[in-house]
Amino acid sequence: MKTYHIELLVRLKTADTVALTAKNTLRRDMGYESVLLDVRREERWVIQVQAEDLQTAEKLGREFAATRIFVNPNKQTCVLKAAESGQAKLSPQKQDEGGPYEVGVIVSYYQDGKAVSARDALRHTYGYGGRIGNVERGVLWKLLLSAQSPDSARKTAEDIALTSSMNSGLLTNSHSQTYIVL
Amino acid sequence: MSQPNSRIFLPKITKVASKTQKLGSSSSHKLREMKKIAIIQYPGSNCEYETARAVMASGMEAEIFRWNRDAASLDEYDGYIIPGGFSYQDRVRAGAIAAKKGIMRTIFGEAAKGKPVLGICNGAQVLVESGMIPGVNPGELEMALAPNTGTSGYYCNWVHVVHSTRKGKCAFTRFFEKSEVFPMPVAHAEGRFVTRKKGLIESMYDNGQIVLRYSTVDGKVEDRFPVNPNGSTDNIAGICNPAGNVFALMPHPERAAWLRQVPDDTGDEYAEAKRDAYGSWQRMTEAGPGRKIFESMREYLENIPY
Known part of the structure; x- marks a missing residue:
């Protein structure tokens, strides 16, 4: 048995008003009108699972997605990826030459009760027991940025990601959340 | 067909303008003398009317100030209350979007002059996200109101709070003695x-x-559920800025502003008073513990010139 990471990226089928509000606030109230072209958002779950091989891990991932814990098929769709722990580069950054650049930012809480509840539901309610390791939940923000270079786009994404004052940053409050710029 | 009882339930809104809802006495002379409080209504706020009633009952004028009005006109008011609810549907993070709006920049400036600012529940989240609370370094994000622990979600119940600072430090607790305990309701998922x-x-x-x-x-002060209903650090329920004129409060004082709102089984003096008041509507309309928060605000305004 090996440890695999299953990543579920869940997005709304309908317009995402949270992403739209974030985009409008950043553009209209925070001065990013000329550089921030679009904001999209996906909920990201990472489930650590014990499996015999990659195919089994993927099969388990499909079963998890069907539990309705993570995905409501009436309004959401899901993309599933599985990889052996420590080998995969999950949610890789898309880099187009010449821009605009899409930069991903994953925001998650230090203490997330929903992730704990999901883990416990898989272990106990659905009977996967000890095969289930840690479950993490976060939001993957995808910022489409007009910039001179990937580094410049990444710097802008950092500024947007970390809230340090009333006037700067939006996506993360570092006192309760952590973030990664991909 | 006549509905004889419907009159009882009509709200006491005396004026409704296109973008403004004024609530208060019809006496213009009295209005001129009363301190005027702006109650900020963001899309998703849902406690502005009961907050206005508590303000009025405490001898001040209340005006609901909608988010889409000119923020600069806020300087006409003597004080500000950001009420509870779900501003901008808690999108991104509770209070995060409202904190970035021009209204908060204006209130930030007015607070620096000494005007009182009260954030209740979602309003407290807005004050924290805007860096006004704790305000050790004003404008800097120094805290968060994180998701509750212990209940794993939204929690709504009556709790007790103890006044933990010296009397007179905070503009909103001037009528509370040090160590005074009183009940108030909480209703939040991120507190x-x-x-x-x-x-x-x-x-x-x-x-x-x-x-x-x-x-x-x-x-x-016991760090266990339900005494500490959300896992807050050091059981903190309310924080003021160093000057004492900005106050972020997670419980809802406007829902404890009349004795009739207080439960009769919380084991405190207010519960006893409630039981004694059964059968007397007049006694039921006496002040509850939350009223003192608003009366303290009025007292601060009347005695501390800014």
């Missing part, structure tokens, strides 16, 4: 005061900024 800034909590204690803490009915 846990946390910080990762080393030494901040200690300096807040030194400054007298830890105003209210969740406690037992006897005033014991």
Whole structure:
């Protein structure tokens, strides 16, 4: 048995008003009108699972997605990826030459009760027991940025990601959340 | 067909303008003398009317100020209340979007002049996200109101809080004695005061900024559910800025502003008074513990010129 990471990226089928509000606030109230072209958002779950091989891990991932814990098929769709722990580069950054650049930012809480509840539901309610390791939940923000270079786009994404004052940053409050710029 | 009882339930709104809802006495002379409080209504706010009633009952004029009005006109008011609810549907993070709006920049400037600002529940989240609370370094994000622990979600119940700073430190607790315990309701999913800034909590204690803490009915601060309903650091329920004129409060004082709102089984003096008041509507309309928050605000405005 090996440890695999299953990543579920869940997005709304309908317009995402949270992403739209974030985009409008950043553009209209925070001065990013000329550089921030679009904001999209996906909920990201990472489930650590014990499996015999990659195919089994993927099969388990499909079963998890069907539990309705993570995905409501009436309004959401899901993309599933599985990889052996420590080998995969999950949610890789898309880099187009010449821009605009899409930069991903994953925001998650230090203490997330929903992730704990999901883990416990898989272990106990659905009977996967000890095969289930840690479950993490976060939001993957995808910022489409007009910039001179990937580094410049990444710097802008950092500024947007970390809230340090009333006037700067939006996506993360570092006192309760952590973030990664991909 | 006549509906004889419907009159009882009509709201006491005396004027409704296109973008403004004024609530208060019809006496213009009285209005001129009364302090005028702006109650900020964001899309998703849902406690503005009962907050306005508590303000009026405390001898001030209340005006609901919609988010799409000219923020600069806020300087006409004597004080500000950001009420509870779900501003901008809690999108991104509770209070995060509202904190970025021009209204908060204006209130930030007015607070620096000494005007009182009260944030209740979602309003407290807005004050924290805008860096006005704790305000050790004004404008800097120094805390968060994180998701509750212990209940794993939204929690709504009556709790007790103990006044933990010296009398007179905070503009909104001037009528509370040190160590006074009283009941108020909480209703939130993200109410846990946390910080990762080393030494901040200690300096807040030194400054007298830890105003209210969740406690037992006897005033014991015990870090266990349901005494601490959300896992807040040091059982913190309410924090003021160093000057004492900005106050972020997770419980809802406007829902405890009349004795009739208070439960009769909380084991405190208000519960006893409620039981004694059964059968007397006049006694039921007497002030509840939350009224003192608003009366303190009025008293601050009348005695501290800014």
